[in-house]
Amino acid sequence: MRDLAMRALNAAQQHGVSYVDVRVMERTTEGIEVRNGRVEGVSSTISSGFNVRVLLNGAWGFASSARLELAEAERVAQLAVQIARASALVAGEGVRLSPLTAQKGSYSTPLQRDPFQVPLNQKVQLLLDADAAMRSVKGITLTNANMEYSREHKLFISSEGSEIEQVLYDTGAAISASAVDTESSEIQTRSYPNSFGRQAGTSGYEFIEAMDLVKHGARIAEEAVSLLTAPQCPSGLMTIILDGPQTALQVHESCGHPIELDRVLGYEAGFVGKSFLTTDKLNGQYRYGSDVVNLTADATIPGGLGTFGWDDEGVPAQRTPIVSRGIFSGYLMSRDTAPLIGLSSNGCVRADGWNRLPMIRMTNVSLEPGAWKLADLIADTEDGLYLSINKSWSIDDRRLNFQFGVEMAYEIKHGQLGQIYKNATYTGITPQFWGSCDAVCGGSDWTVWGTPNCGKGEPMQVMRTGHGAAPARFRNVQVGVGRWS
Template structure:
């Protein structure tokens, strides 16, 4: 498909001829599939194919962006000219020239790994799987049972005026099941593997490894049992143990979004607020306890935020975000890094599709494992609560104060898991919460959770992010607050 490089090159040349001092173009071809079943029957199958080219042009202080749903050279040239025209119009608002952090112009090719091509699995097999797990959930107490799978197949070709020339093929897929039990005045839901399922840059083998049939009965029974469980008590301070799926959401909301450099710089505030983190404190601010080590690492095999190169051609590389509890890094691109005086882009720039401007997105922002285990945490806890699987979240627009709810909880008494608790919630201020972290699961419990629906930007872009996480214990946390 070398012709796609020619299309991208035509777009870049047109932008330069129209006055851009830097330009890049992405030709993208995307193919997706989504199937959903409910109460024993497949209800929807959506398959879509899209292709086009998107061009960024830099003039003075401003980017211009333009995209066309067409992969012909003539359309690409028009898109390049339009991108430069948009950038030129934006320079009417005065500002200092926008710089780009140095990055060697890379030429390369990258493909995500998979063992079973998800397109090679028949629709009949996929449908049978989803229908049978929803039937099982129904037989075990679910009033509404749902199952779904999704596949994304993306090919992209990037060319820049500095000499980048990169093609990538990324295959992602995953699945989700959930059981809803309806009581007299409430409903209770259990999902597997997490609230949104589990996704990765992998093939259909990921869905087989999830073993949905082996978990369907259990989650339906748990949803039903929650209807008659006791409410999570309201306590000002207790020991809180979180399962790894809830930890993934905790990291996403309270660390991942807070360390996006465009939010810290105040460029991005519209969709989910800015950040409590202030740039002068980078390198010295205590974010959490010594056990807290967070990295943004797009090189992790199979994780949903993995790729070979970001959408401006920076090779994937691990970036320390929090080291031994101290805030040391951000998620950045070449422009935000240059403005903030950070030497190198974190390689965190991605666009949802050819028709959206690339922006700072989480890669795999995750917690490095410790040396304990969930069992060890329970055994070491005299009085506390274990919660897992996200249900609700609310966080202020500086990403500082939050309240999260989980689908399920258990009382921990004398080192043992006790009665089931429904509607568990916890609330805290981010640095105080992370500062109370005192036990972490080990490498055996390290799970690369994938979030396929992170919204950001205007117009909104949906991003795919990864969150490696382990179970963790936090001391003296307020729980059971009623929303």
């Protein structure tokens, strides 16, 4: 890896570039899927290559290749220089990079059991057992159990003297059960531990074992069947408590995306939209939420899916306050966007592969834990709903107006969970919604939830992000059909 990276670096420097970095990457991914008692597939892929990014005459140039050869390193470096020279012909303010001292070191994801070393039959059997537990429940029509794990080995070298090697693992799994009403064709699904893919983290196979998928199989299947005959969720202004996974997705969509500075500056407007958190709001006075709302972007959380040693610009992983006691205080930034608002990068740049230009991506954007326990929070709620695990979401391109649907809602009456409801939805406007938050759980209720499939960019890059979250309570939220809260 190093010989190829140095050859590309030296070749680019011969053309008078002001900056160059090289990333050499290899990513190995394996996945297993079981559906309705059958092994649907076992996959294994390896993707390797390198890229060269140069800054010349104030413009970026980027090129990549899957051919890990010294001659190819020189060719790709020259191509990156040619692209930068052509880009500089377009009028515009030249790129400036925030300062960074030379970084040298290595980082590996801490893990107890390498998932690639666990026998395949053992992993398949775990999913088959979980699937059998779901299918043991009468009325279940469709079951799914899956896991995926990957290892990414990458080397970063820059003309500023940085040289960083990292080996990053991410591991995850999930199960789901669906029941179908044969007369109406209504489908109800329950998932564990999360919906839309899997719960994942930077960890080893112990992360999957801790989920205890088999134990939860029959429970979620029974809940899916019960939802078919459950009443529709009522509508109106209500107090709601979001469970941990739903709070995490709420953070991802209404907190994580609007703080991406490239989006704020309009770089992403054509593909995914802008942000309501314009730079004039970074004044220490803009109220994003209530006093109990504290958000951070922290790439150092153990096990978080957005955890690493250095980002893909060689900036060290760090913790950044985003909202402090309800007041907006920071963005996710890169080395070329931070100087535009007089700041330095806080290490939030990543690429999902060797052939992709690195861009601002969420690390672990988290709602910091509060003082409540979930049981006490429910007991403290006279009348409301407890909403569990995401089913659908929609949010506008400035990340203001949103609607979320959940798989199951529980009635709360006089501090106790009551009957279940189906097809629950809630709507809101981001600052008002977070302003209505009056309690956040902590302790063992606080978990880092993984979002392994967040898309951004053109062409779209899929990134793995983490969100520390626990159940949280919100007052006067519009549930079901109605106006925005």
